Amino acid sequence: MTTDHPGAGGAPGPAVIVDPYSSGMYFAPAFREAGVRTVAVLSRPEVMPVYAPSWHPEDFDEIIRYDGAWEPVVARLRELAPSCVVAGADPGVELADLLAARLLPATANVPGLTAARRDKGAMAAAVAAAGLPTLAQICTADPEEARAWIARAGLTGRDLVIKPPRSASTDGVERLPRGEGWREAFEKQLGSPNQWDVINDRMLLMEYATGTEYVVDTFSHHGRHTVADVTRYSKVDNGPHMAVYSTMEWLPPGDPVVAELTDYTRGVLDAVGMRFGAAHVEIMWTADGPRLIELNARPHGGGHPPFNRHATGDSQIDRTVRSVLGGPGAQIPDGFDLHRHTRVVFLISRAAGTVTNAEVFDAVQDLPSLHHSAVHLRNGQRLGVTQDLLQTLSLGFVVLAHEDPEQVEADCRAVRHMEERLRLDPV
Numbered sequence: 229m230t231t232d233h234p235g236a237g238g239a240p241g242p243a244v245i246v247d248p249y250s251s252g253m254y255f256a257p258a259f260r261e262a263g264v265r266t267v268a269v270l271s272r273p274e275v276m277p278v279y280a281p282s283w284h285p286e287d288f289d290e291i292i293r294y295d296g297a298w299e300p301v302v303a304r305l306r307e308l309a310p311s312c313v314v315a316g317a318d319p320g321v322e323l324a325d326l327l328a329a330r331l332l333p334a335t336a337n338v339p340g341l342t343a344a345r346r347d348k349g350a351m352a353a354a355v356a357a358a359g360l361p362t363l364a365q366i367c368t369a370d371p372e373e374a375r376a377w378i379a380r381a382g383l384t385g386r387d388l389v390i391k392p393p394r395s396a397s398t399d400g401v402e403r404l405p406r407g408e409g410w411r412e413a414f415e416k417q418l419g420s421p422n423q424w425d426v427i428n429d430r431m432l433l434m435e436y437a438t439g440t441e442y443v444v445d446t447f448s449h450h451g452r453h454t455v456a457d458v459t460r461y462s463k464v465d466n467g468p469h470m471a472v473y474s475t476m477e478w479l480p481p482g483d484p485v486v487a488e489l490t491d492y493t494r495g496v497l498d499a500v501g502m503r504f505g506a507a508h509v510e511i512m513w514t515a516d517g518p519r520l521i522e523l524n525a526r527p528h529g530g531g532h533p534p535f536n537r538h539a540t541g542d543s544q545i546d547r548t549v550r551s552v553l554g555g556p557g558a559q560i561p562d563g564f565d566l567h568r569h570t571r572v573v574f575l576i577s578r579a580a581g582t583v584t585n586a587e588v589f590d591a592v593q594d595l596p597s598l599h600h601s602a603v604h605l606r607n608g609q610r611l612g613v614t615q616d617l618l619q620t621l622s623l624g625f626v627v628l629a630h631e632d633p634e635q636v637e638a639d640c641r642a643v644r645h646m647e648e649r650l651r652l653d654p655v
Contacts (some may be wrong), residue, residue, distance in 0.1 A: 229300040230273070232291040241311035241553060242267045242289065246324035249279035251527040252316015254534065254545045256287035265289045267308060269301060269322045269392045277343035278423065279317065297627060302330050311551045314505050315526045316319070319426075321346045325525075329422040335450065337525070338501025345500050345525040348393040348432050355520055358499035360492065363512075363519050365434035367393050371414050374433050375435060383407065390414060395422035439514040441521065442485070443476075444493040445528045445536070447547035447560065452504050453494045453502070455563050457528075457536050458486050464576070472614055475640065476572040481563050485513060490563070492518040500525075506544035508641050515526045531602075535627055538599060539570035573643045575603065575623040577611040581652025588649045593638040597630035611652060 242265035245255045256266040267287040273295055274284045286292055290308075294301055305313075310331060315324035325345065328336035337345065344354035349367025356362045366377040378384055390413050391401040400417055403478050404410050410433065417428050442462040446453050462475040479486055500523060508528045510521040527533055533543040543566060550558045586605040592598060603624035614623065627644050628636045 229297065229304070230293045232285070232615060241265075242308055243549075244269055244305060244308075244310045244313040244327065246313065246327065247271050247279075247320030248287070248316035249275070249282045249319075250317045250529040251531060251533050251545075252314075252320075253282040253284055253287075254527070254543075255314060255316060255548065256284070258545050258549045260287065260409055262553055264311065264549070264552065265515060267292065267305070267310065269305075269320070269323065269327065271320045274382055276319075276425065285382050298323070298326055302327060305331055311390045312504070312548070314548060316590075317526055317529070318346070318524060324505075335504040337503045337505065341501030345502065345523065345538055346394065348391070348522050349430065350393075351500060351523055352520065353503075355496055355499045358495060360381040360495050360499060361517065361519060363434050363437055363521075365432060367430050367432045369418065369430045369632075371411050371418075374414060374431075375411070376432070378407065378410070381435070383435055389434050389436050390417070391432050391434075392417060392422045392428045392432055393432045394426050394428075400428070431638045435581075437512045437514050437521075439512045439519075442479075442489055442511050442513060442518075443528065444489055444509045444511065445532070445544055446493060446497060446502075446509065446520075446542050447505070447551070448497060448507065449500050449547075449551045449560065451498075451503045453497045454547065454560050455490050455493070455543060456506075456547060457540055457564055458483070458489060472576060473574040474576065475574065478536075478566060478570040480566040489513075489518060492520075496520055506548060530625075534601065535570065535572070535629075538629055539566060539568055540564045541567055543597045568631060569636050570599070570627065570629040571640060573607070573626045573628065573640050575614075575625060575643075575647060577623060577652075578650055579613045579654075580612050581610070581654050583607055583609045583611060584651045584653055585649070589648050591646060592626055592643065595626075595642060596626065597628040597632075597635045598626070599629040600627040602626070605650070 242269045243259040247576055248268050259266050264289050268291045270293045273293045313324050313328040315321045325337055325342040329339045343350035352362050352365055364381045368374055385406050388404040388407045402413050414431050414440045418431055445456045445461045458479045460477050464472055464474045506527040508524040511518045512521050527544045531547045537544045547560050583627050586607045589603045628639050630636050
């Protein structure tokens with residue numbers, strides 16, 4: 229363990245954020261604004277390149293680098309008497325659970341179910357054991373076991389999905405039409421590192437579900453699960469690449485699907501032992517009702533919390549801070565309000581090539597409903613065909629928000645028209 233001290237301290241009871249990356253970067257400024265000191269615990273001595281843009285060491289009074297021995301980390305944090313321990317990003321989920329169980333057992337998540345909050349195979353097993361409907365799936369390192377399961381589950385000749393059980397952001401997710409090539413896809417990824425540099429020691433095979441995908445973002449405290457927002461994803465196939473993000477739209481609380489999604493989500497959170505903290509729950513609404521895709525025991529990534537604050541007046545980050553502060557201002561509602569119709573439009577590259585007219589997206593600034601533009605395209609930039617979320621975010625996105633939903637719809641079409649006009653010289 230190594231410790232850095234980049235800033236000065238204030239009131240006791242610091243907030244501990246494990247891997248404060250991606251949307252986890254918003255925890256420290258929010259706590260500091262509320263007068264709470266902050267401590268970062270890094271699950272690896274060095275910050276992974278994918279997280280480097282969201283790592284802000286200046287936001288922390290102390291930085292602790294975990295080197296595989298948790299005892300000295302617990303000893304140092306016990307001296308600091310933290311008020312909470314939360315995970316900022318996926319790689320920190322298990323370490324955050326371990327630290328919370330030893331430092332703040334009254335508010336910690338159920339220790340025996342840590343794997344169910346990080347590993348997609350254990351997650352599905354826990355949800356099924358709780359009696360909730362799930363998608364047919366198997367998580368195994370043995371292709372022969374997978375072959376027997378496909379036959380036993382009646383999925384021979386049916387579309388399948390394969391993905392690593394301990395990755396995220398659609399990394400390694402492949403759709404297998406009619407199940408063809410599943411063994412090759414299985415063996416190609418098995419034993420290889422995923423984008424978080426975790427070795428794929430098993431692979432998850434599951435039935436391909438059709439329907440509409442939703443996300444329920446929650447904050448739990450003392451086992452009470454509150455809903456900060458519900459969003460609906462639109463995804464498209466981009467050539468051979470499935471489920472490429474197209475748009476994400478905030479739903480009003482009165483939408484007919486919200487109540488049932490909320491009930492199902494609370495069952496999932498109970499099943500995986502969630503007691504405290506933010507969670508990002510992805511659900512497919514099928515012809516048979518809601519089915520869990522996966523759960524991530526951290527805030528919604530991609531810079532979502534401030535956009536959610538603009539859409540609803542609240543966020544998972546804000547609820548976490550209020551719960552720690554307590555007092556009269558700590559009320560956390562069960563649900564949410566929608567103040568503005570809000571939609572994220574993700575940019576998609578349909579072909580590979582070199583950008584020659586990035587200025588076509590300058591017109592984004594003139595859209596009446598523009599809230600935020602994160603267009604990263606530049607002339608001379610070489611693009612591949614968009615195939616996963618990290619590639620999508622590297623291209624950029626546009627956030628639209630307006631009281632009039634028709635204005636949001638019109639501006640979404642305008643962004644797609646700009647995208648169609650983008651010229652790429654073939655590589």
